[in-house]
Amino acid sequence: MRTPLAAALGALSLLLWASGAAVGGQAGHTRSESAEGVAAYVAAIRYFNPGIDAYDAYRIVTAIGREARAEGVDPRLVVAIVATESGFDRTARSRAGAMGLGQLMPETAAGDGLTDTADIDQNVRGTVLTLSGNLRHYGRLPLQRRYVDAIAAYNAGTGAVDRYGGVPPYDETIRYVWKVVVLWRRLTGLSSS
Numbered sequence: 704m705r706t707p708l709a710a711a712l713g714a715l716s717l718l719l720w721a722s723g724a725a726v727g728g729q730a731g732h733t734r735s736e737s738a739e740g741v742a743a744y745v746a747a748i749r750y751f752n753p754g755i756d757a758y759d760a761y762r763i764v765t766a767i768g769r770e771a772r773a774e775g776v777d778p779r780l781v782v783a784i785v786a787t788e789s790g791f792d793r794t795a796r797s798r799a800g801a802m803g804l805g806q807l808m809p810e811t812a813a814g815d816g817l818t819d820t821a822d823i824d825q826n827v828r829g830t831v832l833t834l835s836g837n838l839r840h841y842g843r844l845p846l847q848r849r850y851v852d853a854i855a856a857y858n859a860g861t862g863a864v865d866r867y868g869g870v871p872p873y874d875e876t877i878r879y880v881w882k883v884v885v886l887w888r889r890l891t892g893l894s895s896s
Contacts, residue, residue: 766827
């Protein structure tokens with residue numbers, strides 16, 4: 704029997720895959736543009752954020768698909784990061800001052816030219832730019848290590864990851880990397896639990 708999380712992740716993964724044409728700006732309708740597709744997507748996102756409305760949920764999935772494709776990043780990894788960072792709450796704010804869906808720090812947002820971190824499109828863009836920058840920074844590493852270090856750097860910064868030669872020994876960062884990787888594996892179908 705599938706758990707609610709497994710069902711939500713399955714629907715979300717399918718919709719991210721199916722959203723290619725709509726998000727890529729091509730003409731025509733895809734499953735993600737249909738009422739059925741939007742409903743399935745909203746159900747998946749509501750697992751993480753029960754209060755989100757359908758319009759914001761649709762804007763999030765299209766922004767993730769568009770920005771991830773533009774930067775060559777797996778959109779399922781972006782979803783895993785956003786789910787872990789904010790639970791899809793675009794108004795989330797951490798004690799440290801990180802803001803929005805991807806919990807961007809003000810200096811990171813400003814460096815990416817963002818003016819409103821609560822704006823879905825801007826925050827997703829900043830999230831993807833930060834992640835893709837981290838992946839480029841660790842681009843010479845073996846694939847698995849590259850992704851683990853890029854995810855750790857999303858949480859702790861590239862300086863900390865570089866200083867420790869990998870995931871820093873911070874409890875928060877260790878838990879963060881584990882959560883993101885587990886969710887990403889579920890979204891890619893590599894893990895069913």
